Amino acid sequence: MKLRVAILGTRGIPNHYGGFEHISEYVSEGLVKRGHSVTVYNSHNHPYKEAAWNGVRIRHCYDPEYLIGAAGQFVYDFNCLMDARKRKFDVILIMGYTSSSVWGRLYPSKSTIITNMDGLEWKRSKYSPKVQQFLKYAEHLAVKYSKFYISDSLVIKSYLADKYKVDSCYIPYGADLFSEAEREQVSKSDAMKEDYFLLMARMEPENNIETILDGFNNSNSQKKFKVLGDTSNRFGQFITHKFKNDDRIEFKGSIFDTAKVRAMQNNSYLYFHGHSVGGTNPSLLEAMASEALIAAHNNPFNKSVLSTDAFYFSDANDVRSLVENVQRHETEKTMVNNNLRKIKYQFNWERVIDQYEKFILESHYNLSHEPRIVFSEG
Known part of the structure; x- marks a missing residue:
């Protein structure tokens, strides 16, 4: 089964920023090589301006973070989501939840929504108590509005099981050997x-x-x-x-x-x-x-x-x-x-991409053939 997959929640590819951009680069290209159609959403400020990268479609959306600071991330995620709603993707993979889960009610109902749950963002000491409280709420919304979950750490997998009673799929990052x-x-x-x-x-x-x-x-x-x-x-x-x-x-x-x-x-x-x-x-x-x-x-x-x-x-x-x-x-x-x-x-990219493809296929199949499971929120 070949799927139409969108990846949201990053500043874009090729990677010029951090972890989610890094893994999105590898996973998107890997899924294309396996025959899937993949679209990655890029900030309009991203230095790469082309409409495609190594077979991956690129959608550029307006990102006002450079004008208004962190609040611009919420606007950017909203713009990406509004564009994605028009395109009838089979699967939408959302990398993180910090500024995207507040738009959970707008997630396309006919798409399989998978969220990579990031790393307990509310624990980061750089955030004020009020921001940490919001991030806990954003985490709650991500669990509520997503249909399936990925954890990049066994620690996070255990946390989600204990806190929300959800079974996330553990898929770590990868790395290339020293050439x-x-x-x-x-x-x-x-x-x-x-x-x-x-x-x-x-x-x-x-x-x-x-x-x-x-x-x-x-x-x-x-x-x-x-x-x-x-x-x-x-x-x-x-x-x-x-x-x-x-x-x-x-x-x-x-x-x-x-x-x-x-x-x-x-x-x-x-x-x-x-x-x-x-x-x-x-x-x-x-x-x-x-x-x-x-x-x-x-x-x-x-x-x-x-x-x-x-x-x-x-x-x-x-x-x-x-x-x-x-x-x-x-x-x-x-x-x-x-x-x-x-x-x-354990952490090689081919294995990681295989795990992503398997989980995406299984999640989409399960959602298409079974009633949605409603998880308790703990």
Whole structure:
């Protein structure tokens, strides 16, 4: 069965922003290669202006976020949804719920609605209590108005089962193995192998950037610490100012050259992953695929992916201890190889795309042949 599928809820493809754009890029192209018709909705501000990308149809909708800030996301999602209502898609896959679920009553009744439930957005410390309260409500609406659900983490799957009594399908993100072409970039890198620590993240408090850099700042390490991420926001400016006198810390800005980023991950002595909220994080999987040795924030999301194949930290003292004491011996090589094996057999893109296609087909078939199941909201 070949379906007409629309993907909403992202800023668009090819990816120039984050996780949902990243997975939408791979899944949309993968579904097209499997014979489905796929449309991805792009912000009119997206740098890619064409009507198609690698066989995927692109619909550009007006996005006023650049004028009115975050409120513009709600307008953009509304515009995408109004366009989608005209096009009789078999399946609408909504990536996240933050600014889309408020329009749940407008979801096309004849389309199979699947929502990727994102990563407990209301826990993010960057949001005020009022915004966190709204995000809980948005989560509730997403459960109410969707027909089927995807969780990108087993932690989120358990949460949805406990909170709302819904059975979501666990499908993680994927990552590509470190290619030979990318390996060549390593030898051309401006840094000698393993002479620096590395962190790559959006400049947000819940990514524990301050904690990580506090620990390093207080250490006696002679290595450099490279930070990848756009520092133009308020928190980024705060971080760069706080550590401006530590010449070991280098803020490199955003780097969208994937080969260069992965070479830097591969080269690093220890890669710090501070994300504490969300599901399976794409940058973590890429670090694993790039054969980086990883130190991760101690939380269930990271542990569900890394298990015993990483070092963990909870505070700046833990970070300082890791910076001063981690060695690169056989045990550490085993940790790296175990994570690489997970990418090969659990988090590879072909497997992820196969899981998306199977769930989309099964969901559409079940909705077409059975009465809708009404879930209790717990």
